[in-house]
Amino acid sequence: MALQITNLSKTYSNGVQALKNVTLSIPKGMFGLLGPNGAGKSTLMRILATLQEPDEGLVHLGDIDVVNQKEEVRKTLGYLPQEFGVYPKARAEDLLDYFAVLKGTTIRKARKEVVEALLRQTNLWEVRRQKLGGFSGGMRQRFGVAVALLGNPKLLIVDEPTAGLDPAERVRFLNLLSELGENSVVILSTHIVEDVSELCTTMAIINKGQILLKAEPLKAVEGLQGHIWRKLIEKHTLPYLEQEHQVISTKLLSGRTMVHIYSQEAPGHGFELVEPDLEDVYFSTMAGYYSFSQTKETV
Numbered sequence: 001m002a003l004q005i006t007n008l009s010k011t012y013s014n015g016v017q018a019l020k021n022v023t024l025s026i027p028k029g030m031f032g033l034l035g036p037n038g039a040g041k042s043t044l045m046r047i048l049a050t051l052q053e054p055d056e057g058l059v060h061l062g063d064i065d066v067v068n069q070k071e072e073v074r075k076t077l078g079y080l081p082q083e084f085g086v087y088p089k090a091r092a093e094d095l096l097d098y099f100a101v102l103k104g105t106t107i108r109k110a111r112k113e114v115v116e117a118l119l120r121q122t123n124l125w126e127v128r129r130q131k132l133g134g135f136s137g138g139m140r141q142r143f144g145v146a147v148a149l150l151g152n153p154k155l156l157i158v159d160e161p162t163a164g165l166d167p168a169e170r171v172r173f174l175n176l177l178s179e180l181g182e183n184s185v186v187i188l189s190t191h192i193v194e195d196v197s198e199l200c201t202t203m204a205i206i207n208k209g210q211i212l213l214k215a216e217p218l219k220a221v222e223g224l225q226g227h228i229w230r231k232l233i234e235k236h237t238l239p240y241l242e243q244e245h246q247v248i249s250t251k252l253l254s255g256r257t258m259v260h261i262y263s264q265e266a267p268g269h270g271f272e273l274v275e276p277d278l279e280d281v282y283f284s285t286m287a288g289y290y291s292f293s294q295t296k297e298t299v
Helices: 041-048 070-074 092-102 108-121 137-148 167-180 193-199 217-222 235-244 278-286
Strands: 003-011 017-026 029-034 056-061 077-080 155-159 185-190 202-207 210-215 228-233 246-253 256-262
Touching (some): 003 041, 017 041, 041 185, 092 108, 092 137, 137 167, 167 185, 167 193, 185 193, 210 278, 228 235, 235 246, 235 256
Parallel strands (some): 029 202
Antiparallel strands (some): 003 017, 202 210, 228 256, 246 256
């Protein structure tokens, strides 16, 4: 079951155009939606989760019209927003059981089996009787996934899921998401490039409500081969360098500045060619140096 988004647009009452004719075809598996804060990611996720109405456009999940058949969508939807509330004094097992009832699992024996299976799948079984107020950030995120997985959804949406997690919790959480992508359409909305590079087989980059690039991450990186160069400079020389070259990113390194530039030819002046990565794809695209037509295979 694939998700097809066609010419989706949304403008808020304050005049901000959050989405501009967004078109995407998202197959089963992990799909990364990458962009800075304010790019339109959360608006798109809320529309897909039936929480907002678009001004124009179509969305289909298989044969289901997402915009006009919201109840049908919700039967097969799992949604983990960027921020979600929990009852701090409730035990994980009890609250998940309550959500299972709301999802329609009313037979006690069946519900008990579902709750146990989800707590084990999200590695929360050992802390099932612990109150949610005592959970770490990563544990709360995994509990959110357990809630989102009730009903065995065919579409799972997760919005900025690793923000604020420590490295160990982030790894656990990403491993869990990768397992879920084997049977469902899983959309990972994030501004963290590493999350997409480690998880997703297909991706899109969005900024100011527009899709700038649609690609398979590996193909997108291949398209930059021979075009990314770097040089270690003194920080005060950066303005002069920006006048001469297409600078895509800078990073402090031992008191100096490591500069990456985009160039189709050797720029000279001490630059060395480097193997590109998805971060280079992201910054080159955001700067307007890497376009859709350069990607060999699109999604």
